[in-house]
Amino acid sequence: MEEAPDPDTPRIPLPPSAHTGKPGAKKQLGTVEESRNFYQLAELLAQGFEHVKWDGRMPTLVIDRLGRIVVVLAGQPEDPSYSDDLMSAYDLMETRGHAYGIGSSASEPQRRSNFSAYNCGTTMGMSNRFPVFMNPKAKRPLIQELLDAKPFQRMALYQSPMAPRVYAEYKHVNGVLSQKIVFLGARFNLGRTSGHSSTGTSSIGPSVGVLSLPWVGLTRDGVLSSFCGR
Numbered sequence: 001m002e003e004a005p006d007p008d009t010p011r012i013p014l015p016p017s018a019h020t021g022k023p024g025a026k027k028q029l030g031t032v033e034e035s036r037n038f039y040q041l042a043e044l045l046a047q048g049f050e051h052v053k054w055d056g057r058m059p060t061l062v063i064d065r066l067g068r069i070v071v072v073l074a075g076q077p078e079d080p081s082y083s084d085d086l087m088s089a090y091d092l093m094e095t096r097g098h099a100y101g102i103g104s105s106a107s108e109p110q111r112r113s114n115f116s117a118y119n120c121g122t123t124m125g126m127s128n129r130f131p132v133f134m135n136p137k138a139k140r141p142l143i144q145e146l147l148d149a150k151p152f153q154r155m156a157l158y159q160s161p162m163a164p165r166v167y168a169e170y171k172h173v174n175g176v177l178s179q180k181i182v183f184l185g186a187r188f189n190l191g192r193t194s195g196h197s198s199t200g201t202s203s204i205g206p207s208v209g210v211l212s213l214p215w216v217g218l219t220r221d222g223v224l225s226s227f228c229g230r
Contacts, residue, residue, distance in 0.1 A: 089151035
């Protein structure tokens with residue numbers, strides 16, 4: 001198993017739930033049009049957001065104003081073959097997604113952006129007291145193809161040690177379900193979206209998130225531009 005950073009230490013506080021970034025009341029969302037707006041980087045910076053430039057390789061923590069970890073940018077181990085596997089994952093999501101009729105835009109509205117995203121597996125996140133099984137039945141054959149592929153299995157193995165206390169809990173609960181990977185959920189973001197910068201518009205391809213951590217472990221498949229602000 002590739003070595004991963006250990007950000008989950010007693011010195012670093014974690015958010016109490018999966019909704020740390022959400023307003024506490026509906027009235028804070030503004031109008032329907034405002035809540036559905038896709039903000040550009042310059043607009044977010046003007047509102048006080050910080051642009052975290054990431055090369056897709058260095059493991060990086062995203063910290064909120066209270067000093068809590070809200071996102072882990074998983075990065076990559078120091079192994080050239082891992083980068084090759086990420087490119088293979090990118091190609092698989094592009095080609096197999098198109099083969100199953102998934103275009104560059106989402107077929108149904110969803111909050112993340114205008115691209116298709118599917119959750120699968122077992123999760124104990126989102127403040128659930130019991131494990132929840134996520135099964136996008138219409139896309140199950142596609143999801144199973146991706147789960148069976150080595151690149152995605154390797155990503156999950158690399159990210160698993162990033163939260164050792166949560167890892168231990170999942171291993172205790174799910175040990176009988178898996179011999180290698182205790183985080184039994186994943187999100188596949190298929191299709192493309194666009195990021196805007198001073199140099200123009202860049203197209204951003206698929207990404208994968210390993211669910212069930214106190215945050216989502218993000219991995220960028222393919223080529224990443226740190227200037228897109230997305």
